[in-house]
Amino acid sequence: MKKYNFDELVDRTNTNCIKYDGRQMFFGTEDVLPLWVADMDFKTPDFIINALKERLEHEVLGYTFRDDSYAESITNWLEKRHAWKVEKEWLSFSPGVVAGLTLAIEAFSKPGDEVIVQPPVYFPFFDSVKGTGRKMVENPLKLENGRYTFDLEDLKQKITSETKLLLLCNPQNPGGMVWTREELEALTAICLENKVLIISDEIHSDLVFEGHKHIPLPTISEEVAQSCVVCMAGSKTFNIAGLTTSFVVIPNKRLLARYERELKVPHLHMGNIFGSVALETAYREGEAWLEQMLVYLQENMQLVRTYLKGNLPQVVPMEPEATYLVWLDFNALGLSDEELNERLLKAGVGLNRGVQFGKQGSGYMRINIGCQRSTLLQALERIKAAFA
Structure with a gap:
């Protein structure tokens, strides 16, 4: 090796x-x-750089699509690394995780609706909420024994009839928490009860340290799987952020169709050749x-x-x-x-x-x-x- x-x-x-x-x-x-x-x-x-060089040997860089091999590299990776069986039909594209998050906000809420964020948190969340004309509601994390955790009582009090979405950062940035199954079960129970859709940013899911295990949100239960959108990428994991290629996992067919409408109207679904090559190579060889x-x-x-x-x-x-x-x-x-x-x-x-x-x-x-x-x-x- x-x-x-x-x-x-x-x-x-x-x-x-x-x-x-x-x-x-x-x-x-x-x-x-x-x-x-x-x-x-x-x-x-090096294996990603070599794959990009090989693709450059074909001297036409025209329109392309992402084939079954690309999808299989993602589904195989998620099953091997996270014990998550994902159907290729659940996959969609995004130019980046923040772009996917923002498109999901546009697809599943309307201006004036409330969107919950849990600060301190990755600051583009704030821009995505405010920039789309939604009302940001803060449910701050609690600091307990040197580690952040959810403030569930505060969450219950903050949810109203206007609350449509919750943005989850899992693993958490900047604190570095890997939310446990128990934490996620408690959070999702409240969201399900109140019909709040969860958009989960799981871009750091491969960067988990020994002694901890990432829990993809849809694996909590089938009911949760039907009530969430997961944004992921290989960009942080393999240092390929400049290739603007991410993916979205949406097990709910109806939600997937709504997301893809939002994606395709501005013609963002095409992606780019090298992003696709890099992501597939990373997940097959990385x-x-x-x-x-x-x-x-x-x-x-x-x-x-x-x-x-x-x-x-x-x-x-x-x-x-x-x-x-x-x-x-x-x-x-x-x-x-x-x-x-x-x-x-x-x-x-x-x-x-x-x-x-x-x-x-x-x-x-x-x-x-x-x-x-x-x-x-x-x-x-x-x-x-x-x-x-």
């Missing part, structure tokens, strides 16, 4: 890379080590690479844990159960969000500000550990220096 080298540094500058070439725009300076945008600094796996990468990420997390405990114990990382994103709690330092961000930028490290994920993120920053260990160590040293 090939051994992959995740320590190899890759110069991403001058490639129109948001993470590096967008530093001036987002941080006001080029002199910052960026550990923010949720893509990885590791090379996209298991060994993924297993090695997950070990590397867990070792990176151990570095974060050990370094902060020994050098800056006031900063406490939330223990991630999944994802390469770590939620750092700076509240013990007693700084405002603006002061916190200024200190870090002055020290030359760029993270995501916690308040981007909702006001519940005040005092937090999100760091991306999907990078070479030398880069991560350099960032940790700069964080230490910021508060020396």
